[in-house]
Amino acid sequence: MKPSYTTRQAFTLIELLVVMSIISILVGLLLPAVQASREAARRTQCQNNLKNVGLAIQNFHAQRKELPPSRNYDHYTSWAFLILPFVEQSNLSNEWDDSLKYYYQSDKARTTRIPLYYCPSRRDGDILSIRGDDIYSPFETSSHIPGTVSDYACSAGHGPSGVWNWIKSNGAMIMGNGVTEPETIPDGNFAAPGAILKTWSSRTSYASLTDGASHTILVGEKHVRPSRQGISPEDGAIYNGDHPANFSRCGGPGYPIAKSPTARYQTNFGSYHAGGATHFVFADGSVRTLTPDTNTDLLGRLTHRADNKFTEGH
Numbered sequence: 396m397k398p399s400y401t402t403r404q405a406f407t408l409i410e411l412l413v414v415m416s417i418i419s420i421l422v423g424l425l426l427p428a429v430q431a432s433r434e435a436a437r438r439t440q441c442q443n444n445l446k447n448v449g450l451a452i453q454n455f456h457a458q459r460k461e462l463p464p465s466r467n468y469d470h471y472t473s474w475a476f477l478i479l480p481f482v483e484q485s486n487l488s489n490e491w492d493d494s495l496k497y498y499y500q501s502d503k504a505r506t507t508r509i510p511l512y513y514c515p516s517r518r519d520g521d522i523l524s525i526r527g528d529d530i531y532s533p534f535e536t537s538s539h540i541p542g543t544v545s546d547y548a549c550s551a552g553h554g555p556s557g558v559w560n561w562i563k564s565n566g567a568m569i570m571g572n573g574v575t576e577p578e579t580i581p582d583g584n585f586a587a588p589g590a591i592l593k594t595w596s597s598r599t600s601y602a603s604l605t606d607g608a609s610h611t612i613l614v615g616e617k618h619v620r621p622s623r624q625g626i627s628p629e630d631g632a633i634y635n636g637d638h639p640a641n642f643s644r645c646g647g648p649g650y651p652i653a654k655s656p657t658a659r660y661q662t663n664f665g666s667y668h669a670g671g672a673t674h675f676v677f678a679d680g681s682v683r684t685l686t687p688d689t690n691t692d693l694l695g696r697l698t699h700r701a702d703n704k705f706t707e708g709h
């Protein structure tokens with residue numbers, strides 16, 4: 396009696412092609428879902444970053460009875476450095492000599508990165524690129540004075556004064572009131588003429604926000620074109636109080652939220668999130684999302700600290 400054998404047929408070419416087609420369809424359906432899930436996680440992280448920034452600003456105000464200035468004085472430092480003690484970075488804050496301009500600070504003070512200041516949809520604060528252009532701004536003014544960058548900027552209000560973030564700007568965080576005196580500052584290799592900042596104070600507080608804390612933007616995502624990452628002005632060193640475009644943005648008529656990362660703006664808010672959705676932290680600590688189609692008149696009311704449009708019920 397002959398043994399019985401079970402014969403197995405191999406896949407035909409048609410069957411193999413069908414299986415491959417099914418797999419490719421499934422992968423095609425899965426990838427957008429995975430990407431959407433990742434972007435949702437990035438947006439949540441970005442919102443959490445701003446929530447912590449808002450809390451730090453509130454704690455700053457609780458201690459000093461004033462809001463952080465956008466920069467404590469021209470050429471010195473910005474809000475992003477001033478709130479470091481309130482984001483568990485007191486050691487780094489102590490590296491800064493308050494009396495000296497940005498350009499005379501230590502390398503550690505200028506270049507230490509704070510992951511909290513990076514939106515993961517644009518760049519990851521935990522990863523330093525090979526070139527470093529997306530994390531550092533290597534060129535500041537006329538010298539090679541590198542500094543770490545950030546994806547967030549304070550609200551300078553709107554209008555020409557807001558662009559320059561000056562003492563007459565109408566935002567919640569504007570240039571502070573400083574007292575300086577002439578002095579020669581040692582630069583290591585030579586003595587450069589400069590000025591010593593003796594004292595400084597903010598020009599705004601919660602009492603200045605007459606529209607109400609829930610109607611006033613403190614900080615939001617700043618628009619930066621991919622081709623300008625790490626380049627000043629636009630994406631220069633966040634701690635440098637010399638260039639307003641590094642640390643502040645405007646919003647309102649003439650200053651809409653950027654529709655895409657490539658929009659040709661230098662002083663507007665914007666993001667790399669899908670559809671240009673841009674996150675803001677308000678003075679009451681809430682984080683809200685505005686889109687590029689937000690009415691610019693409304694955006695101007697939200698960036699202006701005291702136009703009284705909301706209190707009038709308009």
